[in-house]
Amino acid sequence: MWEHEELVVRRGARSGITTMVAAHSRVLGPAIGGCRMKRYPQVGAAIDDVLRLARAMSHKCAVAGVPYGGGKSVIALDERPLTPELRRAVLLDHADLIASFGGSYLAGPDIGTGPDDMLVFREKGPYAFCVPESHGGVGSSSVPTATGVLAALRAGARQVFGGEDLTGRRVVISGFGAVGARVAQGIEGAEIIVSDVDETKRSAAAGLGLGWVEPSEALQVKADVFIPAAVGGVLSPETASELDVALIVGPANNQLTEDSVADLLDERGIVWVPDVVASAGGIVYTLAREVDGLDHAAASARVEAIESTVAEILPGPGTPLSRALALAEQRLRS
Numbered sequence: 001m002w003e004h005e006e007l008v009v010r011r012g013a014r015s016g017i018t019t020m021v022a023a024h025s026r027v028l029g030p031a032i033g034g035c036r037m038k039r040y041p042q043v044g045a046a047i048d049d050v051l052r053l054a055r056a057m058s059h060k061c062a063v064a065g066v067p068y069g070g071g072k073s074v075i076a077l078d079e080r081p082l083t084p085e086l087r088r089a090v091l092l093d094h095a096d097l098i099a100s101f102g103g104s105y106l107a108g109p110d111i112g113t114g115p116d117d118m119l120v121f122r123e124k125g126p127y128a129f130c131v132p133e134s135h136g137g138v139g140s141s142s143v144p145t146a147t148g149v150l151a152a153l154r155a156g157a158r159q160v161f162g163g164e165d166l167t168g169r170r171v172v173i174s175g176f177g178a179v180g181a182r183v184a185q186g187i188e189g190a191e192i193i194v195s196d197v198d199e200t201k202r203s204a205a206a207g208l209g210l211g212w213v214e215p216s217e218a219l220q221v222k223a224d225v226f227i228p229a230a231v232g233g234v235l236s237p238e239t240a241s242e243l244d245v246a247l248i249v250g251p252a253n254n255q256l257t258e259d260s261v262a263d264l265l266d267e268r269g270i271v272w273v274p275d276v277v278a279s280a281g282g283i284v285y286t287l288a289r290e291v292d293g294l295d296h297a298a299a300s301a302r303v304e305a306i307e308s309t310v311a312e313i314l315p316g317p318g319t320p321l322s323r324a325l326a327l328a329e330q331r332l333r334s
Ligand SMILES: NC(=O)c1ccc[n+]([C@@H]2O[C@H](COP(=O)([O-])OP(=O)(O)OC[C@H]3O[C@@H](n4cnc5c(N)ncnc54)[C@H](O)[C@@H]3O)[C@@H](O)[C@H]2O)c1
Pocket: 140, 141, 142, 143, 145, 174, 175, 176, 177, 178, 179, 180, 195, 196, 197, 198, 201, 215, 229, 230, 231, 232, 251, 252, 253, 279, 280, 282, 283
């Protein structure tokens, strides 16, 4: 069944490159999504991607409880080298397409695009977010993303350990980057072991009194909490059957290689907080500040609300993933 509200595919007048916007649902508010710019084997694959990602954004916004719908931009590059001139031409083409939605679709950065590209979109109207700080943007989203992960961790700990206090517990953080390092600094009383493919992070971790494990062994460490803060696809049927932890909660996007891994984790008694919920702090905060014009305190309150969302989806029948999706569907229907 065709679930999406709108799909517009257009060949750019300046660049000759095909770009597209999908709006999955605008029941809760304007559709928002990142702009993905990459090469696809054919336009059909790009259309599949934009539809799938727009739908995922609808769920992410609905679960996060923010007043936006799901959308996505895709710029399907052709075989030509992306010179600065061609890049600007295709971004302007796509800016025209975004502007044609008149505010019912807003774009942010995704794979292949960044805050400076959002400024090109802004040349055609106020329909892009995550602009550079020098142009009124809120800057790095890693701080509110970490705040959201810590909020999700509190709710997860209450559910799994009967309280928020992690004193004496062992926490493994895979990925000691912008978010992982902030999460590590926000956890009190626990033994924290971090892991990163970048060996230079080891001394930084040691300087903070944190333990270290090689990335190849991070998933084998017996721990109370595992925090995926590096790459997606870390939870597969293989890793899910090996993990010796009670709670998994982290910012990495697309942590499961396939949805059935959520069932495997559940069967093993491991509580997994779905990434769509745990990773939402950055986008929630950025939209609240840049689009809704909220101040820091009001925007932060929306991020902290991730704690109550996690508390709502963890108990009950089914897996946390099925309950998160059910909550999203319920909000999209209401
Ligand atoms: N920054 C945000 O606001 C935000 C928002 C939502 C989701 N996320 C997701 O959270 C994750 C972390 O984001 P970030 O901003 O901290 O990124 P980052 O690039 O600053 O940090 C990621 C770290 O992971 C390390 N890494 C890469 N592969 C690894 C592996 N196999 N094992 C261990 N370490 C590995 C990198 O060396 C790096 O230090 C990413 O998956 C990102 O997509 C981030």
